[in-house]
Amino acid sequence: MIPVSRRLFMGGTLAALAAGSFSGRALADAGPALRIGTKLELNTLDPHFFNGFPQASSHSLIYDALLLLDDKLRPQPALAMAWKNIDDLTWEFELRKNVKFHDGTPFTADDVIATLARVPKVPNSPNPFTQFTRTIVKTEVIDPHRIRFHTDAPNPTLHMDMARVFIVQQKFATASTEDFNSGKAAVGTGPYKLVEWVNSDHLVVDRNDGYWGPKQPWARVTEKVVKSDAGRIAALLAGDVDAIDEIPAIDLPRVRDDKRFHVATGPAATIHYLAMDAVREKSPFISARDGQSPLKGNPLSDRRVRKALSLAINRKLIVDRLLDGLATPASQFLPAMFDGTSTKLKVDPYDMKKAKALLTEAGYGNGFKITLHSTADRYPKDKDIAQAIGQSWTRLGIEVEVQAMPGTVFFAQASKQEYSAFLAQYGTEEALIGPRVLVHTTGGIYGTANRTRFSDAGLDARIEKAQTEMDPVKRKKYVQEAIEASMEEQAIIPILHPSWLMGSKTGVTITPRPDRRFNALMMKPAKA
Incomplete structure (x- = not known):
C-alpha cells in the first residue's frame, strides 16, 4: 500500500x-x-x-x-x-x-x-x-x-x-x-x-x-x-x-442544459427536523420577551406550544422558495413511499390563527424569547431554512434569534444539551429507526441521537413494542402506531425531506x- x-x-x-x-x-x-x-x-x-x-x-x-x-x-x-x-x-x-x-x-x-x-x-x-x-x-x-x-x-x-x-x-x-x-x-x-x-x-x-x-x-x-x-x-x-x-x-439550469453534463436526483430517506427542549423546567435559551420578567415554566414542555410552533411553519413556502421544489414537506420521519411509514399522517398545515390560539390556550399569548440553533454548512440551505422558521415564529408573536454555526461545533454543543431548540437532519434505512433513535428516552439502543433528552413513557412503550415484535405483519402495524404517536406528541417537528441533486460529466x-x-x-x- x-x-x-x-x-x-x-x-x-x-x-x-x-x-x-x-x-x-x-x-x-x-x-x-x-x-x-x-x-x-x-x-x-x-x-x-x-x-x-x-x-x-x-x-x-x-x-x-x-x-x-x-x-x-x-x-x-x-x-x-x-x-x-x-x-x-x-x-x-x-x-x-x-x-x-x-x-x-x-x-x-x-x-x-x-x-x-x-x-x-x-x-x-x-x-x-x-x-x-x-x-x-x-x-x-x-x-x-x-x-x-x-x-x-x-x-x-x-x-x-x-x-x-x-x-x-x-x-x-x-x-x-x-x-x-x-x-x-x-x-x-x-x-x-x-x-x-x-x-x-x-x-x-x-x-x-x-x-x-x-x-x-x-x-x-x-x-x-x-x-x-x-x-x-x-x-x-x-x-x-x-x-x-x-x-x-440556482445553478441547476446551467448544468442540466449543458450537454457535457448529466444531472441525477432521487428521494431521500432523511428528515430535516426541529428538536425542542421539552424536558427541563428551565431551558437555557428561553426567557420572557423583555429578557427580564419571569416566565412561567418552560413553554416547550407544553405540547400545545410545540404544536403551535409547527403550525406556524409554512413548509411549502420553504420548499418552493428556498429549495426550488427540491424537497417535500414532511409529516413524519421518512417519506411515505418507504415501507412501514404511516399512511394516516398529513403534513401540518400553515395555520397561524390556530397556532396563536394554541399559544394563548397554553398561557403564552404574549409570546416569549427563544434562540433557534442550526448548522451553517451541513445541509442545503440549512441556515436559510432556520431563518425562515425564525421569521414565521416572529409572526406568531415570539421573539426569535437564529444562531447558525459549523457542524463540528453544533453537534458537540447539541449533544451536551446546550440548546433550547435546534434544526438538524437524520437519515435512516428503516421506518422504526427514527422513533427509536430520535425520540425514545435515552438508554441502551434507544435515544442515541435524542440530544434534547425528550422522554415520554407511553411513547417509549409503543416504540419498544414495535422493536421487539418478530411477526412482520404485526410489527408493521406497531411501527406505524409508534410513528403516529411520535407526531401526535410533537416529539420532534418534521420540516421536510430533501431530494439529493448530483451532477457528473x-x-x-x-x-x-x-x-x-x-x-x-x-x-x-x-x-x-
Whole structure:
C-alpha cells in the first residue's frame, strides 16, 4: 500500500492530487480514475467513531459490513452470505469464505467478534454505534465462517443493524481512533485501499484488485471536500472533477442544459427536523420577551406550544422558495413511499390563527424569547431554512434569534444539551429507526441521537413494542402506531425531506441512493 500521509496537500490541481505517486501512464494502464467534489466532510477514518452519513459514505469504500443495503435500501449479502432466525433471541450468520483484508489477512468470525467488542469502547463518539450492537449479549462461533448472535430481547431488525457496522481486523480491534486516522489501522476488506487522507480535505483510495466482490471500474478515486457551493460548481464546469453533490438550485439550469453534463436526483430517506427542549423546567435559551420578567415554566414542555410552533411553519413556502421544489414537506420521519411509514399522517398545515390560539390556550399569548440553533454548512440551505422558521415564529408573536454555526461545533454543543431548540437532519434505512433513535428516552439502543433528552413513557412503550415484535405483519402495524404517536406528541417537528441533486460529466453515470451517500460505489463509466 502507498504510505499514508496526513499532510495538507499544498497547491496543485485536483488532477495532480488524483494522480498521486502514479505516473499518468501507470494510472491509465490501471484503469480510469474518478475525481469527485463533495460537501460531505470526512473527519475520521475510524469506522466506529461517529455514526454519521459523511463517514459512512467514505468508509464504505474501505470497509465492509456483514450486509449491505442496495440503492432501494434492501439488505444484500456482503461479508455474510446468508442470515436467519434460529429463534426469537438468536440470529445465525453464514460468513463469506476466501475474503482477505487489504494486508492479506483472512477474514473470519473472530474479526466479527472483535469488532462488536470494540464498538462500545470507542471514546467520545458524538453518535455511537452501540445502538446497532447493544441487544447482542452473547456471540457464539459455530465454525470460522458461521456465527450466532444471542440477544437480550427479540430484535427483528438485527440484520439491518449489522449493515451499519463496518468490520475491522481482529488485530486492530484495540487500536485507537488515532491509529485509524494515521492509516495504521485503516485496513478493511472493502473494494478500495487507503492511499492518503487529510482530515476534512481529501481522501485518495486505490482499487482493491483482491476484492471478494465485483471488480470496481475506477483504478483510483479522489474525494475532495469542497464545502462552497460555488466552488463545487466551478470545479465541475472547469473539468477539475468528474462529479459533484448538492448542486445549488440556482445553478441547476446551467448544468442540466449543458450537454457535457448529466444531472441525477432521487428521494431521500432523511428528515430535516426541529428538536425542542421539552424536558427541563428551565431551558437555557428561553426567557420572557423583555429578557427580564419571569416566565412561567418552560413553554416547550407544553405540547400545545410545540404544536403551535409547527403550525406556524409554512413548509411549502420553504420548499418552493428556498429549495426550488427540491424537497417535500414532511409529516413524519421518512417519506411515505418507504415501507412501514404511516399512511394516516398529513403534513401540518400553515395555520397561524390556530397556532396563536394554541399559544394563548397554553398561557403564552404574549409570546416569549427563544434562540433557534442550526448548522451553517451541513445541509442545503440549512441556515436559510432556520431563518425562515425564525421569521414565521416572529409572526406568531415570539421573539426569535437564529444562531447558525459549523457542524463540528453544533453537534458537540447539541449533544451536551446546550440548546433550547435546534434544526438538524437524520437519515435512516428503516421506518422504526427514527422513533427509536430520535425520540425514545435515552438508554441502551434507544435515544442515541435524542440530544434534547425528550422522554415520554407511553411513547417509549409503543416504540419498544414495535422493536421487539418478530411477526412482520404485526410489527408493521406497531411501527406505524409508534410513528403516529411520535407526531401526535410533537416529539420532534418534521420540516421536510430533501431530494439529493448530483451532477457528473457525460462519461460518468450516477445511481442515486435514498440514504445520504456520494461515493464511487454509486458511479460507473457511462456506456458509449
